[in-house]
């Protein structure tokens with residue numbers, strides 16, 4: 378297959394190019410690639426090539442075609458032989474590369490500071506596809522024991538059954554334990570979340586990547602909880618995966634994902650004979666890619682406001698006597714680590730948890746917050762402009778056994794909140810305070826002490 382050389386592609390021709398075009402394209406590509414690997418994710422996103430519409434529109438046109446025509450039959454043969462590809466604006470079929478999906482993928486690569494990226498139909502398909510590409514039957518994964526329930530189920534149940542790929546789950550905060558579980562010659566991937574779902578543990582990305590490098594593993598990091606805030610690839614990770622369905626989309630209206638990593642990996646996932654994206658086909662629709670491309674430019678602003686409000690609420694909730702888990706609170710075990718790893722100006726993320734200890738108390742609080750004071754919605758997912766809250770143990774982590782949840786630190790009364798930015802901060806806080814007062818009246822409050 379034609380290789381994807383970086384996430385910047387030039388040229389709009391449809392006839393096969395002569396050699397002088399190669400040189401021109403290569404020089405443009407390398408310049409553009411250096412600028413988009415900037416340290417600051419917002420600056421890097423702003424530096425990606427801006428695609429204009431077919432008629433000069435400020436927004437790109439949507440390439441809503443399943444298939445692409447060529448001027449000469451010989452071009453088709455050259456595309457299938459891998460001589461012509463998307464880096465020269467030659468496209469075959471949209472389960473393979475599509476120009477609009479590629480534009481979003483360029484933005485994702487810039488956001489995460491990787492050489493390439495490709496977007497998928499969901500976060501789970503991004504995770505499953507990259508793991509299936511990196512691993513073969515008999516291989517082994519070392520993974521964090523605190524992961525999104527779906528990812529945990531994929532590693533604990535689905536991959537052993539279907540592919541003979543096994544996983545050891547570890548406390549990634551214990552680097553010795555991580556090293557101990559790595560089996561030389563068998564362990565191929567180290568997998569964790571930058572900020573864990575739902576417990577908000579922060580991974581020591583540089584140290585974990587050092588171990589991965591020393592042992593020859595591919596380090597895959599799920600950065601769904603902290604886009605813009607943390608940049609795992611800039612801190613040493615090989616691959617960053619995302620559920621775009623969350624903060625990056627911001628609208629709770631789209632399911633989507635991305636794999637960001639080296640061009641060699643993304644190319645391998647597109648290979649006609651061996652590629653997991655090409656052969657399993659979790660394809661993103663071009664219309665969806667267009668929608669999402671229009672939201673990336675304001676992701677930085679949205680994240681800053683999610684983070685600012687989460688920080689203010691966490692402090693006030695703590696002051697009100699609640700058991701709050703938020704990396705921005707000085708007594709969070711990873712407060713200093715997060716401070717040292719986070720990109721400037723984003724703070725500590727837009728997620729916080731309140732531990733109500735029992736599911737009954739958690740449900741009472743959420744019921745009041747939604748149905749009496751309109752603070753937010755009882756719903757899974759995150760990154761929406763409204764606050765979303767769910768009791769993780771009985772929802773997004775319900776795939777885990779009681780013992781697995783206990784080991785992961787998921788209390789039965791843990792209420793995970795994705796803090797929104799609708800309305801004013803004080804308006805929302807007064808709604809929270811009213812619900813809390815009612816909880817206290819019922820004698821259901823939890824003391825932080």
Ligand SMILES: Cc1ncc(COP(=O)(O)O)c(C=O)c1O
Pocket residue numbers: 499500501502525527528570574599601602619620621622632633634758773
């Ligand atoms: C951290 C994390 N990763 C991956 C996923 C899966 O993403 P999607 O729902 O887009 O498939 C989720 C979903 O909740 C998640 O929270």
